[in-house]
Amino acid sequence: MSARAEQKMRTRRALMDAALRQLSADRGFGSLSLREVAREAGIAPTSFYRHFAELDELGLALVDEGGVALRQLMRQARKRIARNGSAINTSVETFMEYLTDNANLFRLLLRERTGLSKQFRTAIQAEIDHFVTELADDLNRFGEDQGKPLSDPRLVAEAMVTLVFNQGAEALDATPKEKEILKAKLKTELRMVLIGAQMMAREAQRQQARKN
Amino acid sequence: MSARAEQKMRTRRALMDAALRQLSADRGFGSLSLREVAREAGIAPTSFYRHFAELDELGLALVDEGGVALRQLMRQARKRIARNGSAINTSVETFMEYLTDNANLFRLLLRERTGLSKQFRTAIQAEIDHFVTELADDLNRFGEDQGKPLSDPRLVAEAMVTLVFNQGAEALDATPKEKEILKAKLKTELRMVLIGAQMMAREAQRQQARKN
DNA sequence: TGTACATCAGTGAACGCGCGTTCACTGATGTAC
DNA sequence: TGTACATCAGTGAACGCGCGTTCACTGATGTAC
Numbered sequence A, B: 001m002s003a004r005a006e007q008k009m010r011t012r013r014a015l016m017d018a019a020l021r022q023l024s025a026d027r028g029f030g031s032l033s034l035r036e037v038a039r040e041a042g043i044a045p046t047s048f049y050r051h052f053a054e055l056d057e058l059g060l061a062l063v064d065e066g067g068v069a070l071r072q073l074m075r076q077a078r079k080r081i082a083r084n085g086s087a088i089n090t091s092v093e094t095f096m097e098y099l100t101d102n103a104n105l106f107r108l109l110l111r112e113r114t115g116l117s118k119q120f121r122t123a124i125q126a127e128i129d130h131f132v133t134e135l136a137d138d139l140n141r142f143g144e145d146q147g148k149p150l151s152d153p154r155l156v157a158e159a160m161v162t163l164v165f166n167q168g169a170e171a172l173d174a175t176p177k178e179k180e181i182l183k184a185k186l187k188t189e190l191r192m193v194l195i196g197a198q199m200m201a202r203e204a205q206r207q208q209a210r211k212n
Numbered sequence C, D: 001t002g003t004a005c006a007t008c009a010g011t012g013a014a015c016g017c018g019c020g021t022t023c024a025c026t027g028a029t030g031t032a033c
Helices: A003-022 A034-041 A045-050 A055-084 A087-101 A103-112 A118-145 A153-171 A176-211 B003-022 B034-041 B045-050 B055-084 B087-101 B103-112 B118-145 B153-171 B176-211
Strands: none
Touching (some): A003 A034, A003 A045, A003 A055, A034 A045, A055 A087, A055 A118, A103 A118, A103 A153, A118 A153, A153 A176, A153 B153, A153 B176, A176 B153, B003 B034, B003 B055, B003 B103, B034 B045, B034 B055, B055 B087, B055 B118, B087 B153, B087 B176, B103 B118, B103 B153, B153 B176
């Protein structure tokens, strides 16, 4: 790549990092201003337009990065589960690790998922849907392997993701001690859903058997 | 009350209604301006200060109203459950009814629960905690009555409220048809959690028995 | 009931501020020959 | 390799805008006697 192109990439990166740095418990993406982000990145406000047509475009680029992080997280969790077993424990531990390492990126996903801009919500929903689909596949495969099929794996996956993301949002601003408590709670919640779904599948099977 | 005090109350009400009216899928409380709310309420911007010291104070008054709605909802649900049985079905139906009737009030609660202002989050969390506590009591009583105790009723209540509020947020901008689907999904999710918690309690009992 | 004074919800002009966006520019980097 | 021209990331001045907040005011309502 030419030196010019490399420099351009570096500045683009600086803008995205500047925006991420300014996200926190009290600053949503919607409260950032173009001038502020440019200032933080060390460039003139007008230079911003060499990289993005508007602030939201930068936001969507960050959402993309969040999606990448989610997919990486899933791959990592699978690898670890294959080694350790203990799917729920391992998944929660992996999730929390990623959450901590990419706090502001997840903050963006978790916050803007129900945020102001339709465009943001749609983009994030797509990433989450992908995540849910993958999880549903895993749950299904896992259940069949163990001879404990699940009723409605997709719904189970949705419920689990809802619970995970919600505790995630709380964990973002929690102390390490609080995080441990949240992890324990989350694991129990997930186990409840999983066991409930197994019982419901068993019940449905029994009813089916009676009919035949 | 004096005519003057009555007029003042009416204006205050008009300000709160104006703010509520401007909340929607694309407008969070944080994006409202004092001037806009005053304009919509039909008074001069400066008159706003006769009623609230700042915009957030109005927002917190709305959160209070949301809390009242939540408590009313709970009372209503209990009454109906006493009549119909079918706790989950009835609760979900009642919740969705309230959600629809007070769409923008719930929008405020659901959105600002994870929103920008610490003050808002704290106030809303307090309302939700109260809600969770009541639900946990109900679950506990209900479980004992039926001879099916629950493991950790408080945690079950938290998981349920998380699921309910999340589907609620989605239902806010859903068509009636989509709402029916969301209701069905939510009921199934709640059933999974409940059954799972019952199974876990039974399992714990068995282990306890073995030890003795 | 009538009068004189106090209260106070609502007003309009004015302020300074940070914002997003435009524009014509500069000067280093890239390219064609 | 050297030269002449093209590209384009970054700039600084300038714009109009809506914002929150202050201030001194008005005039209807309330109160004391």
